[in-house]
Amino acid sequence: MRVKDLIFKAGDLTEDAYLPKAELIRTDKDRRKRTIYLNIAEAMSGNPEANIRVQNEDRLIVHSVWETKWKEFVHIRGKVKKPGRYDLTKGMRLSDLIFKAGGLTRGAYLEEGELVRYKIVDGKKVVSSLINFRLGAALKEVPADNLPLQAMDVIHIKIIPGWLNNKRTVTIAGEVLFPGTYQVMRNERLSDILERAGGFTKESYLRAAFFTRESVRKKQKKELTDLIKRLEIDMASLGALENEVFLSEEALRNRAYLMAAQNSLLRKLKEKKPTGRVIISLVPVEKLINGPCDLLLEAGDRLFIPKNPNTVHVLGAVYSPITAVYEKERGTLSYYLDKAGGPTENAQTDQIFIVRTDGSVVSKSSRPERFEETLLYPWDSIIVPHRGIRPVFLYSLAERAQRPN
Numbered sequence: 494m495r496v497k498d499l500i501f502k503a504g505d506l507t508e509d510a511y512l513p514k515a516e517l518i519r520t521d522k523d524r525r526k527r528t529i530y531l532n533i534a535e536a537m538s539g540n541p542e543a544n545i546r547v548q549n550e551d552r553l554i555v556h557s558v559w560e561t562k563w564k565e566f567v568h569i570r571g572k573v574k575k576p577g578r579y580d581l582t583k584g585m586r587l588s589d590l591i592f593k594a595g596g597l598t599r600g601a602y603l604e605e606g607e608l609v610r611y612k613i614v615d616g617k618k619v620v621s622s623l624i625n626f627r628l629g630a631a632l633k634e635v636p637a638d639n640l641p642l643q644a645m646d647v648i649h650i651k652i653i654p655g656w657l658n659n660k661r662t663v664t665i666a667g668e669v670l671f672p673g674t675y676q677v678m679r680n681e682r683l684s685d686i687l688e689r690a691g692g693f694t695k696e697s698y699l700r701a702a703f704f705t706r707e708s709v710r711k712k713q714k715k716e717l718t719d720l721i722k723r724l725e726i727d728m729a730s731l732g733a734l735e736n737e738v739f740l741s742e743e744a745l746r747n748r749a750y751l752m753a754a755q756n757s758l759l760r761k762l763k764e765k766k767p768t769g770r771v772i773i774s775l776v777p778v779e780k781l782i783n784g785p786c787d788l789l790l791e792a793g794d795r796l797f798i799p800k801n802p803n804t805v806h807v808l809g810a811v812y813s814p815i816t817a818v819y820e821k822e823r824g825t826l827s828y829y830l831d832k833a834g835g836p837t838e839n840a841q842t843d844q845i846f847i848v849r850t851d852g853s854v855v856s857k858s859s860r861p862e863r864f865e866e867t868l869l870y871p872w873d874s875i876i877v878p879h880r881g882i883r884p885v886f887l888y889s890l891a892e893r894a895q896r897p898n
Contacts, residue, residue, distance in 0.1 A: 495544045496536045499553055506533070509557045516554040517547070567642050569594045571650035572601035581646075586639045587631045590648060602651040603629035611645040655679070663790050665690045667798035668697030677790050684782045686790060692778050698801035699775040701850040701872045707793035710769025721762050772852040805869050807833040809877035810840035819871045827865040829875055841878045848874040 496517070500506060512534040520526055533555060535543035547553070565581040567590060574595030587608070591597065606628040612620050628650065630638035663686060664674045670691025677686060693699065773786050775798070781787050803819045812834030820828070826847065836842050845864075846856040850872035857864045869875070
């Protein structure tokens with residue numbers, strides 16, 4: 494069997510086969526490999542110098558023509574239906590590439606587009622140039638704008654200024670007359686959208702308004718990731734002491750207890766999903782206008798206004814964690830703690846804090862005098878931390894209890 498016969502047995506050559514040079518890898522008797530280079534065109538014509546006999550264990554490699562030359566591409570980005578990389582074909586112009594990319598999408602700016610052209614000079618450097626063209630004219634095949642394309646050209650189809658702003662929506666849910674998703678205009682504020690939603694119902698509980706923002710959620714997610722990394726580093730440092738012989742039995746017990754508490758906290762942090770909540774104090778719409786909480790709206794903002802739940806939560810190191818009925822006349826912190834049986838022996842009474850229904854926090858350290866007489870409001874949560882458990886874990890429980898479904 495010769496090279497030509499072997500190629501026919503393999504189904505013949507493909508159209509992309511590179512004919513001037515192929516490799517035949519041969520294993521000699523001493524098990525060493527050597528390469529014999531062949532002209533495949535000559536072998537297929539029957540020339541005995543190229544159409545040599547093949548031996549046991551020979552391996553013939555026929556390369557693709559594309560291994561010897563660069564494929565030529567152009568790129569298109571922006572407001573087309575199928576942006577990406579396309580083969581450059583002979584005589585291709587701007588309008589041809591836009592057609593290949595599925596045409597323009599709504600919002601494409603017809604006045605102007607950009608073509609960035611890259612040129613390799615002497616194999617040493619790349620020179621780029623920017624060419625502007627009138628997109629509308631290019632689509633009408635005006636020669637001055639319907640430019641011929643070259644390899645590595647990058648075309649950018651711009652968006653009409655302000656087009657994205659016309660697609661901004663916010664959602665108002667809960668106790669407004671007309672809840673739903675609203676299209677928002679440029680520079681529109683919270684009071685504007687609330688007026689469009691018909692204002693609040695009589696059952697609305699403004700203290701518990703839950704306002705979320707996507708840009709804030711992304712920032713919270715990054716901060717939470719950083720916190721988890723720092724905690725993992727702390728735990729790794731603590732774990733490095735495991736084999737230290739100078740630690741007393743009490744120190745080892747304390748370290749084990751702290752490790753268990755931190756492991757629990759780490760698990761909870763990894764389960765926690767940032768909400769993007771922004772603390773906001775809502776008031777009737779006529780008082781909200783131009784006030785500090787009359788926020789300039791962003792795309793994706795969401796406001797939920799619940800009904801008055803008329804309850805208060807007590808969580809943490811108390812004998813009976815409860816959800817109690819709100820009592821306006823005597824609803825102080827000490828009153829609700831008593832209803833929960835009071836703090837346990839393992840409670841950190843100097844670290845008690847209140848998570849208000851709007852997401853703000855009131856701690857004993859911020860109000861050292863008469864903290865127990867602090868008044869609670871519906872849906873507030875009293876947090877009594879356990880010793881050895883960081884308050885951030887209990888705060889997340891309170892936040893979950895107050896979060897709207």
